[in-house]
Amino acid sequence: MKQRYVFVLALLLTAVGMSVFVYKWQVLGFPLTEDRETPVWTIESAISFDSGPGSIKVNLLIPTLTPGFRKLNENPISRGYGFSLNYGSGGREAQWAVRRADGPQTIYYRISVYEDAQADQLDTTPPFPPPPVINEPFKTAVDVLVNDVRDQSADAESFTSELLRRMNDPSLGPNLELLLSNVSSNSEFVEVATMMLAAARIPARKVHGFSLSGRQRHAQLITWLEIHDGDRWRYFDPATGEESMPERFLVWWRGNESLVRVEGGSNVEVDFAVQRNHVDAIAIARLHAGQDSTPLIDFSLYSLPIRTQAVYGVLLMIPIGALIMVFMRNFIGIDAFGTFMPVLIALAFRETKLFWGVVLFTLLVALGLSIRFLLERLRLLLVPRLSAVLIVVVLLMLVISLMSHKLGMETGLSVALFPMVIIAMTIERMSVVWEERGPADALRGAFGSLLIAIAAYIAMGVTSLEYLIFTFPELLLVILAIVVMAGRYTGYRLLELRRFKALTGD
Amino acid sequence: MFGVAKKLRAAGVLGLNERNADFIMRLNPRRLYPRVDDKIITKELALQAGMAVPEMYGVIRNQGEVRRFGEIVANRESFVVKPAQGSGGDGILVVTGRSQRKRDSFRLSSGVRISEAEIKHHLSNIVGGQYSLSGNPDKALIEYCVHFDPTFAEVSYQGVPDIRIIVYLGYPVMAMVRLPTRASDGKANLHQGAVGAGVCLATGETLTGVLDNDVVDEHPDTGALISGLCIPHWDFIMESAARGYEVTGLGYLGVDTVIDREKGPLILEMNARPGLNIQIANCTGLACRIKRIDKIFNAGATPDERAQICRQEFPATR
Numbered sequence: 079m080k081q082r083y084v085f086v087l088a089l090l091l092t093a094v095g096m097s098v099f100v101y102k103w104q105v106l107g108f109p110l111t112e113d114r115e116t117p118v119w120t121i122e123s124a125i126s127f128d129s130g131p132g133s134i135k136v137n138l139l140i141p142t143l144t145p146g147f148r149k150l151n152e153n154p155i156s157r158g159y160g161f162s163l164n165y166g167s168g169g170r171e172a173q174w175a176v177r178r179a180d181g182p183q184t185i186y187y188r189i190s191v192y193e194d195a196q197a198d199q200l201d202t203t204p205p206f207p208p209p210p211v212i213n214e215p216f217k218t219a220v221d222v223l224v225n226d227v228r229d230q231s232a233d234a235e236s237f238t239s240e241l242l243r244r245m246n247d248p249s250l251g252p253n254l255e256l257l258l259s260n261v262s263s264n265s266e267f268v269e270v271a272t273m274m275l276a277a278a279r280i281p282a283r284k285v286h287g288f289s290l291s292g293r294q295r296h297a298q299l300i301t302w303l304e305i306h307d308g309d310r311w312r313y314f315d316p317a318t319g320e321e322s323m324p325e326r327f328l329v330w331w332r333g334n335e336s337l338v339r340v341e342g343g344s345n346v347e348v349d350f351a352v353q354r355n356h357v358d359a360i361a362i363a364r365l366h367a368g369q370d371s372t373p374l375i376d377f378s379l380y381s382l383p384i385r386t387q388a389v390y391g392v393l394l395m396i397p398i399g400a401l402i403m404v405f406m407r408n409f410i411g412i413d414a415f416g417t418f419m420p421v422l423i424a425l426a427f428r429e430t431k432l433f434w435g436v437v438l439f440t441l442l443v444a445l446g447l448s449i450r451f452l453l454e455r456l457r458l459l460l461v462p463r464l465s466a467v468l469i470v471v472v473l474l475m476l477v478i479s480l481m482s483h484k485l486g487m488e489t490g491l492s493v494a495l496f497p498m499v500i501i502a503m504t505i506e507r508m509s510v511v512w513e514e515r516g517p518a519d520a521l522r523g524a525f526g527s528l529l530i531a532i533a534a535y536i537a538m539g540v541t542s543l544e545y546l547i548f549t550f551p552e553l554l555l556v557i558l559a560i561v562v563m564a565g566r567y568t569g570y571r572l573l574e575l576r577r578f579k580a581l582t583g584d
Numbered sequence: 585m586f587g588v589a590k591k592l593r594a595a596g597v598l599g600l601n602e603r604n605a606d607f608i609m610r611l612n613p614r615r616l617y618p619r620v621d622d623k624i625i626t627k628e629l630a631l632q633a634g635m636a637v638p639e640m641y642g643v644i645r646n647q648g649e650v651r652r653f654g655e656i657v658a659n660r661e662s663f664v665v666k667p668a669q670g671s672g673g674d675g676i677l678v679v680t681g682r683s684q685r686k687r688d689s690f691r692l693s694s695g696v697r698i699s700e701a702e703i704k705h706h707l708s709n710i711v712g713g714q715y716s717l718s719g720n721p722d723k724a725l726i727e728y729c730v731h732f733d734p735t736f737a738e739v740s741y742q743g744v745p746d747i748r749i750i751v752y753l754g755y756p757v758m759a760m761v762r763l764p765t766r767a768s769d770g771k772a773n774l775h776q777g778a779v780g781a782g783v784c785l786a787t788g789e790t791l792t793g794v795l796d797n798d799v800v801d802e803h804p805d806t807g808a809l810i811s812g813l814c815i816p817h818w819d820f821i822m823e824s825a826a827r828g829y830e831v832t833g834l835g836y837l838g839v840d841t842v843i844d845r846e847k848g849p850l851i852l853e854m855n856a857r858p859g860l861n862i863q864i865a866n867c868t869g870l871a872c873r874i875k876r877i878d879k880i881f882n883a884g885a886t887p888d889e890r891a892q893i894c895r896q897e898f899p900a901t902r
Contacts, residue, residue, distance in 0.1 A: 408601055457705040459647070460712025510714060514674045515776055516767075568602035575588045577797050578599075580864055582591040 084566045088559040095555030108549055111542060118150055119290045120353045121297070121328065122188045127343035129179040134159075134342040138187055139331035142169030147191040147328055155186040168333040183343065191328060204281040204306055210273050219253035224278045234280045234307045235321065241274060242303070242319030265301045268316045269334060272303070281306040283332050285313070289324040290352055297350040300324055304332065392425065394547045397557050399424050399534040404564050406530045411571030414527040415504045422497045423527070424534035432535060436528065438478065442496065443524065445474050446505040447512075454509070468502040596872025597863055603836075607874075611753070611835025612856050619832045620854040623668045623725055626832075633831045635824050636850050638728040638842075643668075645723050650707045653726075654688070654700060662729040665703065667715040669722050673773040675715030677706055678729060678743065693742045694769060730850065733843040735816060738808035739779075741765050744842055746772045747783070747821060750858055750870065751837040753881060754829035755890045756822050757873040757898065759783040760865040761790055761815065766805045774861045779803060781810045782866030784900030788818025791900055794864040817849045822895065826887035828854055866900075873898060 102108045125136060136159075141149070154161045159174040174185050212220055227244065231237040245254060245267070257274075261267050268284045275282035285302040288294075302324070303314040313323040331337065340346045399421035406412045414420050427435035449470050453463055475498065504527070512520035537543070547553055570578075592599075598607075619625055630637045641663055642656035657663055657679075665677040678693035688700035707724045709715070716722040736745040743764030750758045760780045767777030774780050779800060782791035793800045793810040803810055815821065825839040828851070838858025841849050863870055876897060885893070 411600070457702075457708075459708050460714050510674070519775075566605060568599070568605045570589050570592060570597075570599040571601060572585075574599050575585065575592065578592055578597050578860075578864065579588065580794075580797070580799055581595050581597050581867060581869060582588060 081566060084562055088563045091555045091559035091562070095552045095559070098552040099550045099556075102550060102552075110546070117354055118190050118192045119147075119326075119328070120188060120190045120355065121288065121290075122186055122351045122353070124184055124186050124349045124351070125338055125340070125346065126182060126184045126349070127340050127346040129181060129183050130342040130344060132342050133177045134175065134179055134183070134340070136174040136185055136341075136343070137339040138172045138174075138185075138348075139166075139168055139335060139337050140170050140172050140187060141189060141191075141328065141330050142332075144191060144329050146193060146195065146326070148194040150190040150192055152187070152189040155188060159185065166335075168335040169331055193326070203308075206279050207276040207281055209279070210276045212273070212277070216257060219256050220274055220277050223251075223253050223257075224274060228278065234305055235312060237278060237280060238271075238275065238282070238303070238305050238312075238314050239319045239321065242271060242314060242316060245271060246317060246319065264316065268301050268303050271316060272334075275305060284334060285329055285332050286337070287324075287327050287329040287331075288350065288352060290326040290328055290354070292352075292354055294350075294352040297352045299330070299337075299350070300327070302327070391544065391548055392428070394551060394554070395538040395544060396421060396425070397554050398538050398543065398547070401557055401561060402534040402537050403530060404561055406533060408564055408567060409571060411573035412526040412529060413523050414530050415507050415523050416500065416527075419500050419504055420527050420530035421534050422500050423531040424538055426496045427531065427535040428539065432532065435535070436532070439496065439501075439528065439531075441478065442471065442474055442501060443505060443508070446471050446501065447509055449474075450505050450509045454513075464502065464506055467505055468499060471498050471502045471505065592869070596869030596875070598860055598870040598874075600860065602871070603860060607752075607836040608857055612837075613833075616833045617856055620834065620837070620856045621669050622723075623666065623670075623853055624723060626851075626854055629831050630851050633827060635827060635831070636847065638664075638730060638844075638850050638852065641726045641728070643723055643725055644707055644711060646721070647708060647711055650704050650711065653704055653707060656726050662731075664727050664729045665706065665710070666725050666727070667710040667722050668725050669716040669720075670710075671715075673771045673776060675706075675710055676771065677703065679703075680729065695742075730842045730852075731845045733816060733845050735813060735843070736761070736763065738806055739763050739781075739803045739810055739813065741803070741805040743768070743771055746852055747815065747841045747843070748780075748858065748862060749822070749825040749839045749841070750862060751825050751828050751839055752874050752877050753835050754826055754885070754887065755877045755881075756785070756825040756839075756894050757877060758862050758866055758868070758870060759785060759822075759825075760862045761813075763793070763803060763810070765795075765803070774859065779810065780861055780865035781813075782862075782868070782900070783815065785822070785897075786895045786899035788815040788821070789813065789900070790815070791866065794861060797861070797864060799864070799867070816843060819891075821849045822891035823888050824849065824851060826890045826894075830887065832856075 103110060123138065125138060127136075140152070154172055154174065156174050158179070159176045162173045162175075164171045164173055172187055210220075223241075223244075227237055227240045231240045244251075245258065247254075250258065257270055258267070261270060265284065265286075272282040272284060282303060282305040285304045286299050287302070288297045289300060301316065303316045304311050305314065306312075312321055313327075314320065315322050338346060338348050400418070403418065403421055407414070423435075423439060426439075430438060446467065450467055453466055453470075458466060475496065504524075508520050508524055511523060619629060624640075624643060627637050627640055641660060642652070644650055644652065644656075661682060662680045665679070667675040670676065677698075679690045679698070680693050681691045683689040683691070683697075690698050690700070690703065692698055710722055710724040713721045730744050732740070732744045739745070740763045745761055745763045748760050748762055749756045760782050762772040762774060763779040763781065764772050765777055765779055769776065772778050774794075777796070779793045779795045781793040783789070784791060790811055790813040793803075795804060801810060802808065821841050821843075824841065828837055828839040829835070832854055834854075834856055836856075836858075838855035840852040840855065842852050843849050860870070880893065880897075882889075
């Protein structure tokens with residue numbers, strides 16, 4: 079019956095641990111391995127202008143909806159300006175204001191984004207645009223063209239393609255010649271296209287953005303055409319009429335409004351710089367989840383201060399060491415001094431590294447043991463004797479550190495990381511065993527402890543495991559379940575097979 | 585590897601994990617542990633139940649009482665000092681005699697001389713908890729030193745041989761004689777190097793011995809044959825072991841008996857976690873005997889009846 083409770087408990091723990099783990103992994107997108115980094119793009123816009131005599135107000139359109147990208151963070155950088163974020167007809171608008179400024183001014187706005195194919199943000203379905211009010215003779219030209227193109231197309235999509243194809247045709251008809259006569263930039267070209275699309279009652283708008291690649295000191299704004307086919311927005315290359323989108327296209331703003339408006343300043347210039355860097359995928363998952371506000375993330379270890387995180391990175395490995403301990407003792411049957419002494423020694427090995435750890439540990443215990451035998455002759459009472467051993471251990475650590483430093487071996491310094499109280503207890507216990515049962519038993523126990531410590535050190539040092547436990551601490555519940563199950567293991571220990579070999583009947 | 589495990593399982597060999605999980609934890613409630621872990625309590629309980637135990641000369645309960653040592657042993661030529669909560673025979677001092685001229689000089693069973701001051705230091709260590717199971721302060725016990733029966737004179741090296749019987753729910757299911765060797769320093773604990781010899785429950789006759797998990801026929805120090813010795817008072821020993829169940833309430837129990845030349849069998853101590861080497865000494869698994877007892881278990885049987893049943897059920901197989 080108890081067996082069943084244990085089984086149910088273990089199952090429950092595993093289920094909880096695994097489901098949280100899978101949720102974080104699959105839904106929140108926590109990566110399973112550490113080195114998965116996602117490229118992050120930082121785009122910085124610098125607005126420079128000469129300040130006028132009065133108050134200054136700067137408005138900059140900034141990214142609102144960015145298909146294919148997610149915002150990691152953004153920050154305005156300016157000296158002495160008040161900052162506010164507003165929503166205008168063209169999307170989000172950053173506004174800086176100051177009562178007085180002297181000389182040339184520069185204001186920065188920086189945004190970091192990362193690629194996310196699933197970042198298809200919801201966009202509104204626009205109403206059919208009103209027919210544009212156009213003066214003659216342009217009105218007639220537009221009407222003729224729209225009728226022409228409509229005859230040669232089936233829907234909004236093919237209409238747009240056909241229109242753009244005609245507009246890019248080297249041999250423009252007289253109507254297009256007239257309409258495009260004042261066009262001097264790509265932006266104006268697209269504006270004419272949207273005007274004609276509006277006349278055909280197709281919602282269309284200009285899209286401005288960047289094609290992100292590598293590091294660009296002066297990134298070029300690209301103007302693209304966006305139409306709504308009644309279902310979703312589609313992007314068209316204004317130069318070819320193909321439905322496409324530039325590679326890694328970050329939409330900065332939409333519409334005909336100008337990017338920046340400066341009141342009280344002159345000689346306004348806007349420059350964009352793009353930089354690519356790698357950021358831990360965890361940071362992104364955290365932010366991503368933070369936007370969805372999941373309590374699982376609020377309680378993540380990554381929300382702790384960095385220094386505390388480092389402590390937990392070590393602490394969370396102790397259960398792994400304990401698991402090894404259970405395995406070595408209950409399944410293999412290796413004897414050791416003290417229940418968790420080997421795990422603590424293994425922790426110390428993390429700092430000293432294995433070879434020096436074993437050397438220093440052996441040295442410390444051997445020296446401590448010999449001094450303990452000298453103390454035996456003094457016939458001290460138990461507690462004072464234990465304290466004496468502890469003090470001797472501390473002194474030995476000091477001596478080893480100083481000696482190794484003099485000899486130029488800095489690894490010797492890390493001896494100070496050994497758990498001295500545990501070592502003192504080990505020395506005491508070992509000396510009693512040595513006297514009562516002989517050196518063979520004492521050395522066997524010491525060797526067993528060292529063996530378990532080495533095994534625990536190796537297991538606790540697997541970096542991918544360390545990362546996994548730190549990112550998904552709920553996996554400790556699974557380890558707990560394994561340990562609970564092991565607590566009801568009634569089979570033979572590996573070494574017992576040899577011990578009872580005479581009883582097999584052979 | 586799994587083949588060996590399968591064979592052991594078939595032979596009914598009990599492993600440590602199974603012993604701990606299925607027997608000790610199930611049958612030995614923790615609150616009853618003090619009855620066997622504290623030898624002074626064991627002694628009192630055994631006396632109340634009318635069992636024979638070595639006479640207790642005195643108890644030293646704290647550091648201050650250590651000076652009473654001389655007074656306690658004033659008229660004794662031989663005695664044993666042991667920690668009340670010791671485990672595995674650690675911390676036991678067997679004093680077999682003292683110098684006639686210098687009364688503060690004693691002789692240990694090994695023949696080594698020891699001064700009163702040294703014994704007092706040992707007592708301090710015991711009281712300080714050096715040998716106790718939990719490391720807590722302990723009491724030291726000074727009791728009668730058994731003059732062992734000549735039956736085992738040929739097969740023991742110094743020290744006192746004792747008889748360990750495993751009692752399952754009041755049924756004495758397996759027994760062995762533990763013979764001290766030079767390696768075990770006169771102590772009768774197998775892990776310290778003593779020889780264990782299986783015992784035929786029906787007759788009380790010894791079988792082959794085991795030393796460090798190996799089967800042996802002769803005592804390593806004296807060279808005498810271990811098997812074929814007849815344990816005296818076997819009837820009584822089996823019955824007292826069975827009675828240990830009523831005394832302690834523990835369902836899985838080891839009862840240690842010594843045979844004194846004059847006083848006959850005396851219960852030395854009882855153990856809530858008896859070791860598994862007894863299986864090697866008897867070349868038999870405990871699990872199959874336990875299974876048999878589960879089948880014929882009778883809650884109303886008296887200790888004497890239970891001992892008789894076991895003597896019929898478990899004769900030596902060879």
